[in-house]
């Protein structure tokens with residue numbers, strides 16, 4: 093037997109031993125879980141047997157309370173143990189399939205010989221609980237595996253740096269508890285395993301990458317130092333993957349203090365949320381909170397405005413060129429999402445300290461009881477050196493006092509008498525008893541009736557004033573919408589906040605459109621962040637002090653306002669911001685090309701920036717093609733994975749287009765591809781494609797309301813395909829008619845970079861001019 097064979101045999105035996113040990117542990121744990129479950133059922137069933145319920149007097153009630161509390165604590169402790177054991181069991185069941193994926197033999201400087209370290213998704217101790225059979229990939233020593241080739245190496249531990257030498261580095265593919273492959277690797281993480289992983293078919297859910305994390309990605313995942321981590325990376329370079337493994341890492345590293353619900357990931361849309369939702373559970377961790385900026389805006393403003401969805405804005409920008417006011421709207425989007433507009437709002441807020449905030453009057457039964465003018469005067473009579481939100485708090489206190497006075501006056505009004513007459517007997521009995529309690533019931537009952545009436549009148553008025561008090565407490569007397577509106581209706585004001593020379597182009601048209609929308613209680617997507625920003629300047633920032641880590645994926649689509657809002661919303665959180673300027677597809681992102689806006693919110697020494705240039709998603713021929721579509725694309729490095737060149741098919745008309753596409757989908761399916769996406773520019777085009785293709789084959793359409801991806805053939809608008817990937821992508825119509833304007837280039841690039849294995853472009857007539865920068869040998873032209 094050769095040395096290699098012997099080695100393999102040893103490794104196979106080790107896998108068997110470890111699997112046997114895991115099975116043993118599963119058996120033990122299963123018994124334990126069954127016992128605890130029985131305990132819990134028992135406690136629940138007999139909960140009240142052990143509790144003495146007695147509310148006779150205060151002492152008895154306190155004892156009853158204490159005994160219920162004690163019983164509840166026993167139950168919750170058992171439930172906690174059950175949850176823990178259950179999670180452990182889940183992890184072991186995953187480990188038994190594939191206990192580890194890597195190994196390094198590391199000799200510490202002070203030691204004579206190297207120890208093998210096996211890495212898996214969780215740690216595993218031997219039977220005597222003395223030796224690690226498997227180390228968690230997130231353990232300090234495991235970073236050696238990701239950071240070094242064989243040779244000298246160091247790793248950091250909480251107690252200092254450990255130096256030594258890696259004498260062997262190996263990768264395994266273990267499935268269903270059997271060793272399928274092993275590779276010895278020289279480089280960081282060998283190509284073989286990565287080749288195998290990347291060569292697989294797309295899935296409707298994202299997969300974890302712990303077995304093949306690359307050194308650059310590892311630095312992002314394990315960064316603990318910075319307040320702000322910025323990751324700028326090419327399409328398919330693993331930004332989202334790095335973010336998710338980073339979350340898993342943080343949950344492990346800070347397992348005593350950090351819980352999954354203290355981490356929030358902002359993602360582009362709910363479809364994407366569903367796509368990534370299995371990665372953390374696959375790694376044995378609970379999911380972080382997932383949300384979108386729009387969800388947050390809806391939560392804050394949904395009751396005041398009808399908010400435009402970002403995808404609706406996107407569709408408008410891409411399809412409404414012929415509509416009146418289009419140019420003005422686009423200019424509006426550009427300005428309202430710019431740092432310049434943020435400065436303007438800051439300046440406006442400074443002016444508002446002196447004058448201009450709009451207030452709502454307080455009305456009761458269709459009558460104004462506190463005029464807006466009076467509220468305004470009261471506000472501006474306060475010391476201007478006090479901040480606006482603090483003055484608002486004082487104003488609210490004053491208003492509550494005023495309401496009290498009004499409430500008293502109200503008691504004698506005729507409507508109260510009318511209401512009194514409608515009261516039933518119970519109310520009078522209750523009032524009588526209350527009077528008795530108040531000890532006001534004297535022998536002489538001459539005034540009792542009056543007093544009873546007074547008491548009831550006070551109650552009636554108090555109840556009706558309750559919403560007014562709520563109105564004041566919620567600071568609803570601030571008319572933020574009118575205050576925002578003013579910026580567009582008062583030209584002198586606009587003059588003051590934008591110095592004359594700097595007045596934005598098409599300002600009058602922008603004002604006209606904004607006022608029209610606001611008058612209909614509509615807030616466009618471009619108005620939402622600046623409005624929220626102004627609102628917070630007036631009311632004070634709502635803050636969430638629980639969240640410790642905020643992740644923003646697809647951050648190139650965020651405006652400076654959004655970053656500023658999120659930073660203030662989560663003042664105690666560290667931020668990880670990931671994006672790619674080549675995929676900045678929203679109208680407001682066309683102008684910017686760096687993360688300056690977010691970086692400016694933190695000190696330079698609190699910030700670290702990482703750049704990922706290697707693209708893993710697509711085959712080499714696809715990356716070679718797509719990187720020529722964008723300026724600066726030459727810095728994008730393909731991962732060497734072979735595949736077919738992209739194809740470009742020119743057809744004469746739409747009938748030929750759908751025929752060719754349907755035939756290609758069938759061909760791809762016959763080749764074994766499952767996730768096949770026909771990507772259109774817009775939702776309108778997707779609908780058109782669907783109508784044409786639905787009779788020819790089984791195909792589904794993913795619209796803006798879809799909540800999850802499924803594999804199979806589907807039609808999807810470009811901006812919804814963001815962040816996800818497919819085995820094969822067919823660009824529905826890459827003609828010069830569809831993709832011509834410079835602002836469509838990024839959309840086109842984003843669509844093409846969704847392809848893992850095959851990319852096919854179709855064009856009715858002349859192909860998009862974006863291909864003029866692509867060398868002819870990068871694709872196959874099918875006339």
Ligand SMILES: Nc1ncnc2c1ncn2[C@@H]1O[C@H](COP(=O)(O)OP(=O)(O)OP(=O)(O)O)[C@@H](O)[C@H]1O
Nearest residue numbers: 301304305306327328329330331332333708709815
């Ligand atoms: N180290 C890795 N090992 C294995 N697969 C990887 C690795 N890094 C990235 N990938 C794979 O590459 C693909 C792209 O990764 P991901 O979606 O995280 O990239 P991205 O930078 O967020 O892409 P985009 O910006 O285009 O949406 C995924 O299939 C992911 O599993």
